[in-house]
Amino acid sequence: MTAEEMVALSRAHTLYEWSAQSQVDPIPVARAKGVYFWTPDGKRYLDFNSQLMCVNIGHGDPRVVTAIAEQAATLAYANPFLATEPRARLGAKLAEIAPGDIDTFFFTNGGAEANENAIKLARAFTGRHKILARYRSYHGATAGSLSLTGDPRRWAWEPGMPGIVHVLDPYHGIERGWDTAERALSLLEEVVELEGPQTIAAIFLEPVTGTNGVLVPPDGYLPGVRALCDRHGILLVADEVMSGFGRTGRWFAVDHWGVVPDLLTMAKGLTSAYVPLGAVGMRRKIAEHFRDRVFYGGLTYNSHPLACAAALATLRVYEEDGLIERAARTGRVMADLLGGLAARHPSVGAVRSIGLFGIVELVRDRRTMTPMAPMGGSSDAMRALGRFFREEGLYTFVRWHTFFTNPPLSITEEELREGFAIIDRGLTITDRAMAE
Numbered sequence: 001m002t003a004e005e006m007v008a009l010s011r012a013h014t015l016y017e018w019s020a021q022s023q024v025d026p027i028p029v030a031r032a033k034g035v036y037f038w039t040p041d042g043k044r045y046l047d048f049n050s051q052l053m054c055v056n057i058g059h060g061d062p063r064v065v066t067a068i069a070e071q072a073a074t075l076a077y078a079n080p081f082l083a084t085e086p087r088a089r090l091g092a093k094l095a096e097i098a099p100g101d102i103d104t105f106f107f108t109n110g111g112a113e114a115n116e117n118a119i120k121l122a123r124a125f126t127g128r129h130k131i132l133a134r135y136r137s138y139h140g141a142t143a144g145s146l147s148l149t150g151d152p153r154r155w156a157w158e159p160g161m162p163g164i165v166h167v168l169d170p171y172h173g174i175e176r177g178w179d180t181a182e183r184a185l186s187l188l189e190e191v192v193e194l195e196g197p198q199t200i201a202a203i204f205l206e207p208v209t210g211t212n213g214v215l216v217p218p219d220g221y222l223p224g225v226r227a228l229c230d231r232h233g234i235l236l237v238a239d240e241v242m243s244g245f246g247r248t249g250r251w252f253a254v255d256h257w258g259v260v261p262d263l264l265t266m267a268k269g270l271t272s273a274y275v276p277l278g279a280v281g282m283r284r285k286i287a288e289h290f291r292d293r294v295f296y297g298g299l300t301y302n303s304h305p306l307a308c309a310a311a312l313a314t315l316r317v318y319e320e321d322g323l324i325e326r327a328a329r330t331g332r333v334m335a336d337l338l339g340g341l342a343a344r345h346p347s348v349g350a351v352r353s354i355g356l357f358g359i360v361e362l363v364r365d366r367r368t369m370t371p372m373a374p375m376g377g378s379s380d381a382m383r384a385l386g387r388f389f390r391e392e393g394l395y396t397f398v399r400w401h402t403f404f405t406n407p408p409l410s411i412t413e414e415e416l417r418e419g420f421a422i423i424d425r426g427l428t429i430t431d432r433a434m435a436e
């Protein structure tokens with residue numbers, strides 16, 4: 001199919017997400033390998049966002065492709081009331097790598113469904129209904145997960161699911177900066193007291209916030225939330241859909257602070273998106289709760305053999321290639337490169353990264369830290385920067401006044417520098433757009 005046909009038919013007969021359809025202008029993609037993908041016309045893009053922060057092992061790894069093909073030939077599907085080898089092996093493998101005593105998993109089709117089922121598990125386990133989630137968050141686009149979501153994607157869906165209360169997190173935007181861990185914890189505790197701790201089933205959070213800013217919490221914050229939850233019998237749910245599987249340089253972001261959540265949701269890097277799969281992992285006390293009680297939840301594609309086989313092969317790639325340690329190592333190079341951008345470009349207001357999870361916040365004015373585009377919107381300068389990246393063959397997410405640097409964990413230092421060289425040139429656009 002030609003590039004033009006691909007785009008025209010996709011636009012004519014399929015609905016693009018989060019968009020007014022007349023505004024979408026998709027890049028046609030024919031194939032991908034490693035950190036690159038190509039259009040049907042042969043234009044090459046360096047994938048600096050691992051697609052949607054999910055192709056962590058890189059594109060087209062033959063070990064995963066073969067595992068999928070072999071599983072498809074042997075047993076493509078078995079319903080979730082049965083037992084299969086890939087399901088059995090994946091549950092056991094995840095129990096090895098998940099923190100603490102998280103050793104039981106419920107498999108879903110993706111991240112949003114993992115969070116939906118975490119809501120169910122938390123409410124059933126505690127017998128409470130209220131859930132706290134943070135404003136600077138994204139938890140998925142299904143009914144419950146979008147109600148949990150704090151960012152503007154929630155607005156059109158309101159009033160959404162009842163019983164969800166949003167709270168502030170330690171970051172208040174580029175103009176106002178960060179709370180200390182103590183201050184953020186005392187504000188959270190105040191909300192818990194005002195809502196009635198005995199009514200709260202769970203606190204959901206992204207341990208390192210993803211699309212809302214690669215927000216790395218101050219040390220002490222996550223252990224403090226853990227202690228607060230323990231004091232009140234509230235479950236801590238870590239949404240590691242984006243931050244899991246090596247993105248931050250550890251298997252899971254909570255591992256940086258030694259915190260064991262009660263429920264841990266995952267997707268994306270679990271299969272590196274070769275096949276859709278999500279999961280919610282639970283601590284033993286929660287799994288035991290359902291030993292003699294019914295878990296009221298189910299999905300036709302729960303524990304899909306093809307997806308479980310893809311996940312097992314993906315986990316083997318992380319281990320065989322040492323990709324988790326590699327992300328930590330290459331992440332240090334990326335942090336230096338981000339620091340270099342901040343030093344050279346006045347429009348760079350802030351850079352943050354942990355492992356290969358990075359973001360640049362752009363400002364119109366470094367004194368006032370006025371963002372280059374408003375929350376939920378864009379600006380001429382941000383659109384021009386996005387166009388420049390596209391023309392130059394750098395694929396990444398440009399969102400509001402930010403853009404991301406989230407390459408596959410397999411990226412080499414040379415490929416990383418290739419991407420940053422394009423970014424370096426592109427930032428002259430936003431430098432020029434600064435307030436006089």
Ligand SMILES: Cc1ncc(COP(=O)(O)O)c(C=O)c1O
Pocket residue numbers: 109110111112113115138139140141206210211239240241242243267268278
């Ligand atoms: C932190 C987080 N949670 C949940 C989701 C939703 O996952 P999915 O799109 O697979 O439903 C995402 C997706 O970007 C995410 O980043």
